[in-house]
Amino acid sequence: MKALIFSDEPKNAREILTYLRGKMEMDVISTEDKELPEYGAQKVYFYKDGFVDNLSKFLADHISKNKYDFVFISSTNIGRELAGILSYKLKMKCMPEIFSFEHGGKTITKRFFHGGKTVVEEESDFHMFTVSAGICEAEKTDKKSDVSNINLDKSNYKIINVKSKNTAGTDIRNAKVIVSIGRGLGSEENIKKIQPLVDELHAEVAGSRPVCLDYKWLSEDKQVGLSGKKVRPDFYIALGISGQIQHIAGIRGSKTIIAINKDKSAPIFEECDYGIVGDLFTIVPELVEKLK
Numbered sequence: 175m176k177a178l179i180f181s182d183e184p185k186n187a188r189e190i191l192t193y194l195r196g197k198m199e200m201d202v203i204s205t206e207d208k209e210l211p212e213y214g215a216q217k218v219y220f221y222k223d224g225f226v227d228n229l230s231k232f233l234a235d236h237i238s239k240n241k242y243d244f245v246f247i248s249s250t251n252i253g254r255e256l257a258g259i260l261s262y263k264l265k266m267k268c269m270p271e272i273f274s275f276e277h278g279g280k281t282i283t284k285r286f287f288h289g290g291k292t293v294v295e296e297e298s299d300f301h302m303f304t305v306s307a308g309i310c311e312a313e314k315t316d317k318k319s320d321v322s323n324i325n326l327d328k329s330n331y332k333i334i335n336v337k338s339k340n341t342a343g344t345d346i347r348n349a350k351v352i353v354s355i356g357r358g359l360g361s362e363e364n365i366k367k368i369q370p371l372v373d374e375l376h377a378e379v380a381g382s383r384p385v386c387l388d389y390k391w392l393s394e395d396k397q398v399g400l401s402g403k404k405v406r407p408d409f410y411i412a413l414g415i416s417g418q419i420q421h422i423a424g425i426r427g428s429k430t431i432i433a434i435n436k437d438k439s440a441p442i443f444e445e446c447d448y449g450i451v452g453d454l455f456t457i458v459p460e461l462v463e464k465l466k
């Protein structure tokens with residue numbers, strides 16, 4: 175069995191290669207990345223100046239010519255657009271947003287439904303999939319891939335404006351420890367009250383959607399959840415976060431979840447490994463003292 179993996183984000187390509195390693199042979203197409211040839215693909219193809227038009231044309235030809243059994247496309251904006259076009263062009267049924275794939279005669283995949291509350295396991299005859307970011311932690315192998323560059327046709331797309339979003343600090347998807355704040359923090363001003371815990375744990379700060387999008391106490395790139403980032407830290411500490419399904423969808427990859435909430439019936443207590451019922455402004459200083 176042989177698969178083609180496509181991602182415009184080399185980080186996602188590395189994760190998918192690691193996840194599928196041992197299950198089948200793989201080629202990968204992505205943007206230039208020094209490390210990508212160390213993740214177990216037979217062939218690595220790099221492209222430049224790829225847009226939906228020239229990439230879809232190239233990929234459709236490449237997939238037909240090489241007769242791949244499966245195509246895995248990372249679920250980025252461009253990846254999702256390409257999956258739709260390729261599914262139509264190649265008459266390949268595409269299943270979106272999988273986070274688990276097994277093939278032993280039958281293809282069995284898993285994906286979230288109902289905003290992340292339900293996991294559905296499906297048997298299908300699909301051959302194309304979009305893959306959620308963070309399917310596993312990427313790990314290198316000793317084997318080196320053959321590398322070549324792709325010359326894409328000139329695109330008819332023109333970017334007419336790029337406006338940078340307000341971002342700050344490091345990518346929370348790489349954090350080992352996250353202190354995450356919710357509406358229960360009360361105000362932006364109160365961030366300084368949890369800072370000693372952040373410092374003590376050498377943590378990154380993240381937040382729920384209201385905190386990042388509505389109140390803007392944190393920048394948008396710090397939002398965890400279904401419509402934010404999916405994180406996989408060793409420790410995820412939720413302060414004043416109720417634990418709605420859309421938030422939980424972003425933290426399921428965490429190794430240990432600790433929650434502090436003053437409402438003992440908050441749904442976060444059904445998801446966490448350790449829960450403390452109480453006022454975060456009392457408990458956080460006590461934790462800091464103990465950590466010291």
Ligand SMILES: Cc1cc2nc3c(=O)[nH]c(=O)nc-3n(C[C@H](O)[C@H](O)[C@H](O)COP(=O)(O)OP(=O)(O)OC[C@H]3O[C@@H](n4cnc5c(N)ncnc54)[C@H](O)[C@@H]3O)c2cc1C
Nearest residue numbers: 356357358382383399400401402414415416421435436454
């Ligand atoms: C399509 C869609 C996508 C969404 N995507 C996301 C997403 O990606 N990420 C996300 O987070 N949300 C998302 N949401 C919103 C989500 O449904 C919730 O509204 C949101 O997660 C709630 O945020 P919160 O837990 O900070 O606030 P709340 O639900 O208001 O919870 C605040 C909690 O703080 C507790 N609290 C208050 N004071 C204290 C105190 N002093 N000490 C301890 N605890 C205290 C309260 O008991 C309460 O449980 C999405 C919603 C939709 C419809």
